[in-house]
Amino acid sequence: MGAVDVLVVYELRRVLAKKRVLVLIAAVFLTEAGLYLVITRLPPSLLGPTSSYIWMLGIVAPTLGLLQVTSLMVGSTVFSDEYEAGTSDFWMTRPISRTEYYIGKVLGGLALVLIIISAYTALSVSIAWSVFGPQQRLDLLVTSLPASVASSLPFYAIGLAFGEALRRGILATVLSGLTFFGSYIFEGYANIVAALSDDRALLELSQLLPTWGSTRITTDVLVQGLTGSGLPSTGILSFLAGSSGGSSLSLMLLNVAAYTAIALLLAWLRLRTSDVTRRAQ
Amino acid sequence: MSGGEVIRVESLVKSYGDGGEVGPISLTVRRGDVYGFVGPNGSGKTTTIRAILGLLRPTSGRVEVFGMDPWKESKRVNALIGYSPELPSFPSFLTARQVLEITGRLKGLSGSELKREVERVLDLTGLVNHAGRRIGNFSKGMVQRLSIGQALIGDPELLVLDEPMLGVDPVGRVQIREILLDVRRRGTTILFSSHELYEVERLATRIGMVYLGRTVLEGGIEEVLHHDGSVRVKAVTRSAPGEEVIESLRRIGGVMDVSADGNSVTVVADDSVDVRDQVAERLVLSGCGLLEFRTERSSLEEVFMGRVRSLGRG
Numbered sequence: 001m002g003a004v005d006v007l008v009v010y011e012l013r014r015v016l017a018k019k020r021v022l023v024l025i026a027a028v029f030l031t032e033a034g035l036y037l038v039i040t041r042l043p044p045s046l047l048g049p050t051s052s053y054i055w056m057l058g059i060v061a062p063t064l065g066l067l068q069v070t071s072l073m074v075g076s077t078v079f080s081d082e083y084e085a086g087t088s089d090f091w092m093t094r095p096i097s098r099t100e101y102y103i104g105k106v107l108g109g110l111a112l113v114l115i116i117i118s119a120y121t122a123l124s125v126s127i128a129w130s131v132f133g134p135q136q137r138l139d140l141l142v143t144s145l146p147a148s149v150a151s152s153l154p155f156y157a158i159g160l161a162f163g164e165a166l167r168r169g170i171l172a173t174v175l176s177g178l179t180f181f182g183s184y185i186f187e188g189y190a191n192i193v194a195a196l197s198d199d200r201a202l203l204e205l206s207q208l209l210p211t212w213g214s215t216r217i218t219t220d221v222l223v224q225g226l227t228g229s230g231l232p233s234t235g236i237l238s239f240l241a242g243s244s245g246g247s248s249l250s251l252m253l254l255n256v257a258a259y260t261a262i263a264l265l266l267a268w269l270r271l272r273t274s275d276v277t278r279r280a281q
Numbered sequence: 282m283s284g285g286e287v288i289r290v291e292s293l294v295k296s297y298g299d300g301g302e303v304g305p306i307s308l309t310v311r312r313g314d315v316y317g318f319v320g321p322n323g324s325g326k327t328t329t330i331r332a333i334l335g336l337l338r339p340t341s342g343r344v345e346v347f348g349m350d351p352w353k354e355s356k357r358v359n360a361l362i363g364y365s366p367e368l369p370s371f372p373s374f375l376t377a378r379q380v381l382e383i384t385g386r387l388k389g390l391s392g393s394e395l396k397r398e399v400e401r402v403l404d405l406t407g408l409v410n411h412a413g414r415r416i417g418n419f420s421k422g423m424v425q426r427l428s429i430g431q432a433l434i435g436d437p438e439l440l441v442l443d444e445p446m447l448g449v450d451p452v453g454r455v456q457i458r459e460i461l462l463d464v465r466r467r468g469t470t471i472l473f474s475s476h477e478l479y480e481v482e483r484l485a486t487r488i489g490m491v492y493l494g495r496t497v498l499e500g501g502i503e504e505v506l507h508h509d510g511s512v513r514v515k516a517v518t519r520s521a522p523g524e525e526v527i528e529s530l531r532r533i534g535g536v537m538d539v540s541a542d543g544n545s546v547t548v549v550a551d552d553s554v555d556v557r558d559q560v561a562e563r564l565v566l567s568g569c570g571l572l573e574f575r576t577e578r579s580s581l582e583e584v585f586m587g588r589v590r591s592l593g594r595g
Contacts, residue, residue, distance in 0.1 A: 003387055006383055006386055006387060010372070010383065013374065013375075014372060014374065017374040085370055085372070085373070086366075086368070086369075086370030087370050087371060087372050089336065089366050089370070090369075090370065090371060090372075092334075092335075092336055092355070093334050093336070093359055093362070093364045093366075094359060094383075094384060094387040094388075095356050095357075095359045095360035095387055095388060095389075096356060096359075096387060097355065097356040098355070100356075275331075275336065275337035275338060276331075276336040276337065278331075
């Protein structure tokens with residue numbers, strides 16, 4: 001077992017031992033269950049043929065905010081918790097390089113995010129199938145799952161960078177949370193103003209925000225997959241199209257990749273070049 | 282770095298963001314040394330140790346461990362070192378066995394070899410019956426013993442221990458001392474810092490003393506203990522000597538200081554002059570009666586305090 005493998009396994013166990021992360025994971029699953037519970041209250045005639053595609057709602061809903069918050073909470077504790085607990089000394093005095101430590105910890109946190117996404121995806125499909133009958137186009141899971149992972153990446157990386165820079169978990173969570181909600185609110189506000197004033201420049205500006213790609217990419221992937229599948233342009237398709245904003249997938253990928261890469265690079269540089277600080281006494 | 286040197290620290294200076302600075306500190310640890318690193322709180326012991334482990338980058342000066350720069354080659358350096366920090370912390374959700382297994386794996390052990398090594402260390406540290414317990418439920422003394430244990434995994438060439446006796450009860454202290462004596466017998470090089478000067482005197486073969494962020498004394502234990510060039514003559518009399526007797530002892534050539542506490546008299550003299558006959562004669566002639574009479578070399582604590590006082594005057 002190599003150093004990176006040891007760290008990945010350790011990181012998974014560490015995050016799962018944290019109560020606040022467990023609470024958030026529970027919130028994701030309760031949201032999924034609650035979402036379908038509410039839909040069962042709708043008259044069947046209103047759902048129509050979209051009931052065969054209802055599994056997609058459970059995939060899209062978390063990516064509109066909850067997944068990002070979960071990811072930033074996981075990310076912000078990856079390095080900071082070790083400094084706060086004084087256990088960074090333990091790792092950095094083992095025969096592992098800083099690069100291995102960084103890769104192992106980052107992959108470990110990411111593995112947990114992947115497990116969460118896989119679990120709520122499976123839950124979503126299971127509930128949809130058992131409550132609304134056989135579901136169609138499940139082949140889209142092949143693209144929606146990686147898209148959901150991409151959704152989580154920018155804020156996982158931003159949380160991680162704040163955690164390494166500040167070396168305080170709560171502070172890192174608050175600041176990366178503020179980044180998320182600030183960006184989300186500003187984006188919504190910019191969209192409304194742009195729609196009222198027909199200001200294309202403002203819309204383009206909002207595409208530079210970290211929430212822009214992260215909250216749209218999964219929806220966009222599903223919309224593109226459904227286009228041409230004979231589904232009426234009302235119901236679920238119009239809901240999904242509205243959430244995605246009808247923008248270019250490549251631009252979204254670029255946005256996600258840029259924020260993820262910059263945040264990961266900053267965290268890496270900080271870890272590589274600064275002293276290992278001791279636990280605050 | 283010459284042959285046989287395991288650690289060489291040359292004029293290490295570390296500046297901190299808050300304006301604090303430690304150094305210049307220099308020390309040399311040779312293969313087989315048990316190096317006691319002493320000094321008051323804040324004198325730079327832990328900073329030096331952290332630089333040796335590659336946990337911090339020196340502002341200036343040079344640190345070499347096995348001929349390597351620990352900041353640049355921390356992986357290779359740490360493969361040869363076992364380290365127990367001051368106030369050790371381990372992930373509280375892990376068990377003692379898991380900590381030892383992780384350390385063993387990272388040191389390249391696996392399979393039955395890893396299992397044997399973990400069992401050996403659990404046995405050595407007296408943690409066999411607690412191996413499956415979460416560290417979060419451990420007492421301070423148990424954490425300290427685990428810390429020493431994980432440092433011993435894989436039989437490292439160099440053991441670095443920062444305050445290994447801190448917060449340990451008397452029984453735990455004896456156990457840790459026995460472990461260290463055993464490691465010393467096997468020829469492992471040890472660098473340890475401690476405030477327990479009595480322990481340092483018992484274990485160390487070489488001493489480095491830091492004060493106010495600087496190295497003020499370094500050498501073999503015998504050399505350091507004779508550093509102040511004095512010898513102590515201690516006498517216990519039947520009745521307490523009067524002031525005139527004390528004054529007559531002070532007038533003996535080579536005597537540097539005389540102190541009395543009830544029936545006990547301590548005469549500090551230049552160790553190049555033998556004052557024992559004259560001290561005994563004057564005490565007997567004074568009529569105080571002599572019950573005990575012996576000479577002692579300075580303890581490490583006395584050397585340390587003497588050094589601190591002289592630097593304070595300077």
